[in-house]
Amino acid sequence: MKKSIRMSKKLGVYSFFLFLLFFSVSLLFSQDIESKVKIHKLGNGLTFIFMERHEVPVFSAVYGFKVGSVDEVPGITGLAHLFEHMAFKGTPRIGTSDYEKEKVVMEKVDKLGAEISKELVKGDLANKEKIEKMKKEMAELEKEQKKYIVKDEIDKIYSNAGGVGLNAGTGTDVTSYLISLPSNQFELFCLMESERMKNAVLREFYTERGVVQEERKQTTEAVPMRQLSEVFTAAAFIAHPYGHPVVGWASDINSVTLEEAAAFKSKYYTPNNCVVGIAGDIYPEKAIPLIEKYFADFPPGPEPPILRTTEPKQLGERRVKIEFDAEPQILIGFHKPTFPHKHAYVMDVVASILTSGRSSRLYKDLVKAKQLAVSISAYSGPGVRYDNLFIISATPRFPHTNEELEKAIYEHLEKLKVEPVEAKELEKIKNQIEASYIRSLSSNFGMAFRLMREQLFYGDWKNMMRYKDEIIKVKPEDIIEAAKEYFTDQNRTVAFLLKKQKDIKK
């Protein structure tokens, strides 16, 4: 209401790994949750998970397709994300005033767009005159098509219904779509989302490519930490597709075609590769007939291809730096396994010991006592479907340098290899993980998201309760073992952001 500026739609690229810390449950609540959660799987494989919360007549829905930037290959990086934008463009009946006429123009737009892209990728050898001519023609055609387009009709329909938070996000591992509505609008949700899944029309593809190009500049190229992170991740992974940015390389965004987007969709956007999480004032027994009515005829597809590439063992430290019109920052990463490997849980505990809260080791020593840094955090990234990195991100405090801060961080990592963590410190971490979990249950959106994600990645939403069991099992000797295994020079990638020389003053 007052002054609430709605969330900017499709904030786009985001990462999910921070959520991981919260996946635990106390025994007391696991039973309570089980009684409120209901799962319903359609014949085509599409899975719905409901969590009932009836106090306020609203619900949040979050659905994810198991596809992200990790499923892209060179040349089409950023396509998972670009496709996510295209999922807001409508269907043959939504977003158009006369589809028959629009379609005629659209076919010409698509054909010409592909030709322009084909010419553009020749680089210096491209025929510039030809491109200019085609671009002019394109502008005319797009103008013609606009006559039939009902702009952003999906957004308009949901806004009229009182929907909030219409958005979507793409990460390395998953593409998710979100909306919250008053609970009397559940059928509208079913109609709209089943239409988007089954009948998407990828209109205005080339204009949207321009928007994504601006998104890349705004959210990566102009943001010091994001730009550093892109270079850091690319250095850490030389083979595995976690190495390329979710938003894609600029050159790929510029040249990817509609055909490639369509092919990508048919490979990954199948009901058997999707889970819908719904939390709020919805009664599953009333909802299920509607779900069957709208979603059951979404035909299943083959299982998406399996990723063959694994990251080879790192043979020595990698150091990269970027120069930027900004103050220094550091990222340090160590390769490590993902779930369900035992060490994935151990390293989550390590991350908490190091940087969770003001009493954590690195905050206490480097921010409060020595004041080498103004902020510091440790987490897993960039995804969880495949083996990933333990990452430490830190911001030095002038006049201290990246080098001083880096060295001080390593002293703490070395300590983890030799001194067993005390029982009380370990208990604190476990208390925090449990409380975070309980807090996370207080929002419809948070619950819908977690249920969806666990079911999609691990085939069982109850996996979120197993997380705590694994965390509780972590012993001081496990931490020593994991620290010795992963915190080595050979396994390390370090990225520095440095102020551009010409800008250095004071």
Added chain:
Amino acid sequence: MAKNKFKIFSSLLISAILCASVIAVYAQRHPSELKKPEPIKFTPPSIQKFNVGKGILVYYLEDKELPLVSMSGYFKSGSLYEAPDKTGLASLTGTVMRTGGTSKMTGDQIDEELEFLAARIETGLGSEFGTASLSCLKKDLSRVLEIYADIVTSPVFSQDKIDLAKNQLKESIRRRWDMPMSVANLIFNEKLYGAESPYARRTSFSSLDKITREDLVAFHKKYLAPNNLIIGITGDISSSEVKNLLNTVFKDWNPKKIEFPPVPAVKDEVKRLVYYVSKDTPQANIFLGHLGVRRNNPDEFKLEVMNYVLGGGGFGSRLMRELRSNRGLTYGIYGGVYEGRDRGQFAIGSTLRAESIGESISLIEDIVKSMQADLIKDEEMEEAKNYMINSFVFNFESKAAILSQKIYLSLLGYPEDYLEKYIDNIKKVTKDDVLNVAKRYMDTGRMMIVVVGDKKRFEKPLENFGKVEEINLQSIIDKERTGATPVK
């Protein structure tokens, strides 16, 4: 719009092969086929209000869903009331209240104990109000409340934590120009209110150097009192328990008379200039606008509808539709006429393609003028009102949000029944009202423009849009870093 779906179905099957835009085809539906749903029934929970201690007002709602308690205290105080040469005093006071310890515990001991309990207490001061919040498991409430009360009533502001907070603020001063959008925002604010205005002045090394521990102690002592504290509390706890616990921890805290220093009135001295800041960045960051309106303006609901259509409604707004959706010039653009304590802002901001900045500025000006030239369309009015009315229930989605909303409305001086009458007030707004407020509160002839970017990329010189004044960021940086350089 309704068509024979089977006909479309068959014709599309063929065209799907030709036209890659259509990638799957099944029976198609449109929401116009749905019956209008029954309206939702919802009565917001009624808040209990009572006094505890010696004059603390409490807003309370029970929430038995989870074994948690969350609480927020709000008090009037902030940077508006600090001395101009000690800019940063309110912010430091807000930080070190929590970190600097109490008469019973050091700040580090508080960190250890709270984090072991997975509890949180945070304090902070903004420009007009301060907050002190708490969140914990129900079982730990009485202990966490003791610590909370000590932090609020008797913080000791230890010197080492003041030094730490100052060092951190100095580092944030060094980094405040790193992000191009922050640069645009800071310069826009400065040019709108004036560099010395309490609404725009910034901390500097020298203003921080002047602040002493005695200043923090005095600032806290002056403004923190039971008669200046409103607490919102919700969770798995009864009202009698809340009363008992709060009465116990605040029993010795005495009220006092607080005099708020006068805040100088905002002077409207906005110049119709283009301020250019050179920054090595791939896009152009812009802000356009002039002063806005005072809080509790009688036209506020009309402005709310106007803002939605102009630039507050995401894809339903004219700015977003034209610059992003139609032309792909930006990832986002927002704007509107906003309220403030004295004068708010009329502001439009965006990060956009540097090579199209001239085109974009012209479009923005045209869109503002379009709001003043003609009545908005029926469908625009309908969407704005439907959205505001139908999504209103989301303001009640969480109990903590209900409380903080009610408390802020009362602190800001809104009528007691503001929320209850909100929907009726929105319904009353007419298209003529929207046109009138667009004319009254926006003036393209007086709009200033702040541009941050690299002018070599701009397709049109900024001179096309008015007299250009280049701002030398380096001299600002040199000036604000004059003072004690941070030490190791």
